[in-house]
Amino acid sequence: MTAQGPLVGMKVIELAHIMAGPVCGMMLADMGADVIKVEKPDGDDSRRFLPPDINGESAAYMMMNRGKRGISLNLKDPEAVDILHALLRDADVVIENYRMGTMEKLGLGYEKLRAENPRLIYCEISGFGRTGPYAHRGGFDLIAQGMSGLMSITGEGPGRPPVKPGAPISDITSGIVAAMGVNAAYSHALQTGQGQKVDTSLFEAAITQTYWQSAIAFATGHAPEPEGSAHPINAPYQAFHTADGWINIGAANQKNWLRLLEVIEADELREDPRFATNRDRRVNLAELVPLLEAHFETRTTEDWLTRMEAAGLPAGPVLSIPEMHADPQARAREMIVETDHPVAGPVQALGLPVKFSETPGGVQGAAPLLGQHSRTVLEDLDYSAERIDQLIRSGAVITPDAPSATARAS
Numbered sequence: 001m002t003a004q005g006p007l008v009g010m011k012v013i014e015l016a017h018i019m020a021g022p023v024c025g026m027m028l029a030d031m032g033a034d035v036i037k038v039e040k041p042d043g044d045d046s047r048r049f050l051p052p053d054i055n056g057e058s059a060a061y062m063m064m065n066r067g068k069r070g071i072s073l074n075l076k077d078p079e080a081v082d083i084l085h086a087l088l089r090d091a092d093v094v095i096e097n098y099r100m101g102t103m104e105k106l107g108l109g110y111e112k113l114r115a116e117n118p119r120l121i122y123c124e125i126s127g128f129g130r131t132g133p134y135a136h137r138g139g140f141d142l143i144a145q146g147m148s149g150l151m152s153i154t155g156e157g158p159g160r161p162p163v164k165p166g167a168p169i170s171d172i173t174s175g176i177v178a179a180m181g182v183n184a185a186y187s188h189a190l191q192t193g194q195g196q197k198v199d200t201s202l203f204e205a206a207i208t209q210t211y212w213q214s215a216i217a218f219a220t221g222h223a224p225e226p227e228g229s230a231h232p233i234n235a236p237y238q239a240f241h242t243a244d245g246w247i248n249i250g251a252a253n254q255k256n257w258l259r260l261l262e263v264i265e266a267d268e269l270r271e272d273p274r275f276a277t278n279r280d281r282r283v284n285l286a287e288l289v290p291l292l293e294a295h296f297e298t299r300t301t302e303d304w305l306t307r308m309e310a311a312g313l314p315a316g317p318v319l320s321i322p323e324m325h326a327d328p329q330a331r332a333r334e335m336i337v338e339t340d341h342p343v344a345g346p347v348q349a350l351g352l353p354v355k356f357s358e359t360p361g362g363v364q365g366a367a368p369l370l371g372q373h374s375r376t377v378l379e380d381l382d383y384s385a386e387r388i389d390q391l392i393r394s395g396a397v398i399t400p401d402a403p404s405a406t407a408r409a410s
Helices: 020-030 059-065 078-089 110-116 141-148 169-192 202-220 254-264 278-283 285-296 301-311 321-326 328-332 374-380 385-394 405-409
Strands: 011-015 034-039 069-073 093-096 121-126 197-201 237-241 246-250 315-317 336-341 345-350
Touching: 011 020, 011 078, 020 034, 020 059, 020 093, 020 121, 020 169, 034 078, 059 345, 069 078, 069 374, 078 110, 078 385, 093 169, 110 121, 121 169, 141 169, 141 202, 169 197, 169 202, 197 202, 237 285, 246 301, 254 278, 254 285, 254 301, 278 285, 301 315, 321 328, 374 385
Parallel strands: 011 034, 011 093, 034 069, 093 121, 121 197
Antiparallel strands: 237 246, 246 315, 336 345
């Protein structure tokens, strides 16, 4: 790996598994940080999220962990814990998403690590945060989505069963929020030499997705309800059925509303008092949608997109995931990239969603095999070759060529 990006020089120890913590580490790695992922002897649980796989390697694991170096330690062995202490002694950041108290049991709690390394940024990602009445609870994306209110506003309409958004929003958002917090704390540490704890959760991350609906509830005292693809404040701003599929229309202000009527040739709606203003259109949305859809169903999605673009009206297709992967804008923005994995071979991944003019980041390499960089990480800590071999033989350290990690764990 050849590091590049604004965070070159940042050393991150990732003690995290599955998704939220690994998203944080992945974001930092894409921006140039040296992220060392520490895994248990049988690896991150996402290594067993099969199918799908590529040549036996978990596609989910490879997506979340590209660009990182990997070391595997049996933390039941005191010598492995000593190695972890050594890694943390000169680290800039540690990321962990264990249950409360786990790090303290390992002798790796915040207060102890801060005494050894005052500039360390200690990033915790949990289900509900490390304070408050739910701090002791474990957390999953589904639970956080339900408790945040997200599932009450997602779905086809009022009275229908609650729906979870297709993407694990709280997992992904908490990882992104944590990376934001780490970078803010890193800026402070560079100026003062003082590290700190960064604490976020799936619950809080999911809550941040309710800004519009929370604004409505604060203002009205009423609970917003699901509205399919419609917007809770603006109209029309949703998906409409066409002759061969679906199209999203963003006619969210008066200028675009009038422009839309011109494009679809719906002059009869221009003087209709039910739709005169955005407030009117929102109140009468149930009557408006079928009238607009009758027009949209006369042409194909592609035909409408051509007409909308010519008129300068915000519109777009509803793409499948593979269609998004092939989209020329996604390709031009390097959101679809390829890595070379030692077992899986060429593997596609999603790119870094923020671009830097002077310090460009990007995917630094493929996800590691279990323990792929155990030797080189220990060499960086000045362990001798003989000592490394001894640690591998004892089972404190796992490498790809060592005996079965599962056998070691048992």
